[in-house]
Amino acid sequence: MSFKNRSIKKFIPILLLSFLFFGCYNKSINTSTNEQQIFDILENNISSDRILDNIKELSSKKYDGRFTGSVGNKLASDFIASYFKEIGLKSPDGIDDYKQYYQQSVLNLNSEPILKIIDANGKTLKQYKYLKDFSIIPYRNSRINGTISANGFYINDTDVLNEENRSLTDKIILVPENLRNELLSGYSFQNILSSSTNIKAAIFEYDLNNPKNEVKHFTKNVSLPTPTVYDNEYGLIYTTCIPSVFKEILNYCNSGNSIYLKVDYSLSKVKIPNVIGLIPGNDTEKEKEYIIISAHFDHLGNNKNGTYNPGALDNASGVASLMEIARTIKESKIKPKKSIMFIAFNGEEEGLVGSTYFVSSPLCPPEDSVVINLDMIGHKNDNPLTFYYSRPTKLLKELCNYADLLGIKFINDVGDRSDHAPFESKDIQSVTCIEWETSEYHSYLDTPGKIDKNDAKKVVELILYYISKNAF
Known part of the structure; x- marks a missing residue:
């Protein structure tokens, strides 16, 4: 008994010092930590293993290719919504349980x-x-x-x-x-x-x-x-x-x-959700400015010939990276000044339907938003990251500069075949980060074994670098 008492007495000053130090440290993060320190904290918390685990989960037979409106697609939306809830994202005002429902046609x-x-x-x-x-x-x-x-x-x-x-x-x-x-x-x-x-x-x-x-x-x-x-x-x-x-x-x-x-x-009509989570801004002047990170989670589903399309690269990779970005920011306890919204779009394969619906029924002020869309990232090939966009913008310029700074090989390409396009149609700055790969594209060969988790991690680092520069 006396030994324990002496140990406690010796340990109390250490506890007090630790409390004071880490208390001050956390306070400095929330108020005055500079951009590089914020990025260092976020970067050190990224888990490439967790990215790959979530790619494997979404690509598994359980979700049967995540075809829009299918049972597997619903299970995928539930998985993403549960993850958002688990890490502490807020369900935005105007929707329940992270899901923004809409109707669309699908070809079964x-x-x-x-x-x-x-x-x-x-x-x-x-x-x-x-x-x-x-x-x-x-x-x-x-x-x-x-x-x-x-x-x-x-x-x-x-x-x-x-x-x-x-x-x-x-x-x-x-x-x-x-x-x-x-x-x-x-x-x-x-x-x-x-x-x-x-x-x-x-x-x-x-x-x-x-x-x-x-x-x-x-x-x-x-x-x-x-x-x-x-x-x-x-x-x-x-x-x-x-x-x-x-x-x-x-x-x-x-x-x-x-x-x-x-x-x-x-041909049928289905009622399906986009899945949306939010980290609200912590500054009354900046909270209505939004950084939107998006990725579509739907894919092609079952081929009815004994195979299904896992969609690991397209686009479990983008969704898993989005999830990791959200987790990294939330677990850092650093509160952004701007709001950060995470959207897993549905209906992309049928013609960008989910993102088009969101733009027509936004849950944030679109005129004060920028959008970084993730679509097919982390393949084991040596293809450079492509910034895919509709027009040159400040957002594009920043992403190019930051990629160069982080040593990420990249090229630029103009087009409208991903979920950045509906935003651009409303003059909202948006860029898709994509790694073009056609050898397994839209096939049963698009499996997690083709994913380089460290390559996906580099893209996550890039997005977090942008966020550290612009949200805090």
Whole structure:
């Protein structure tokens, strides 16, 4: 007993000194710590392992590819919302439990598409593999549901595509690669889509190894055309296939056999959320200025052929990095002067639907906001980070300067294919940080094993550096 009493007496002064020191230290962080000190504190708290763990979680079979409106998508939104709550983010005014609900259309793939060759008796001679040999493209006015059996008609000249050519009636036209782009963009091809020609489907040759072609592997297509109009009575089924399959189909057709096609898509409306958390500003003059960090969490879902699209790079990587940025700031106990909002957008794959809705129904003053969007970061390739933007802004200039300072390789690119675009349409400064990678893009190959956690960490450092310079 006496030994314990002596130990306590000796330890009390140490406790008091520690309390005074750390009390003053925390106070200095909240009031006068300079930008570099803030960044050092934030940087030292980043966990690349936690980033990778959250990528693995969101990419797992549990979420089944996070297709917009699916069970897996809901589970992903719940996971992100629970994380926001756990680390102490505030649910913004105007929504409940971190979720901003809206409605959108989605194109559901209900069963695996079928492309095969049948003889005159309906016997299958050859069946092709979905996403390996061919893919379905749900263009505007196309047919997205039904079964077709018809003879093939090879198109060797665009002149044959006219309403007077009755040879096209009830045929599946076979379009070689050298005519594909011309026909898809040409007015003459749009004319033959009328009911008077009665063409049943179109199969386009597509060489995945052609360096001029952007797509390097077939994917499940979920993007909705504008306007979202399909025609299951008169529309065509559009298919692409690799050159070897195209030639084989042509040979089968020349021998008197037929092509069998089956597609099973459906269009539906779903009510889904963006997931939003907030660190309110701690300065009455600055709290209405917002730094928005965003990333979309939806992906392509299940392929209905025994595989699903994990979406590790696209875009579990961006969401996991966003989550780590939020955790790092909250656990630092440093209170920002500006408000920092974290948004996990839904519906990006269908055409930036979630971010477009947020811009139309903002939960913060958009005119006083800047947006840094994270989309596909941390791949093991050696590609530089791309600052993807619509117009030059102060935000872009700062990110370029800070990346250079931190030794991050980067390039700039102009475009509107990510969630920065709806903000830019309203003149809100926004930039997407992205690492372009097409070898596994939108496929079952986009797995956590392709992610470099330290590369993702560097992007997190960059965003935290920007925040340390601008929010505190």
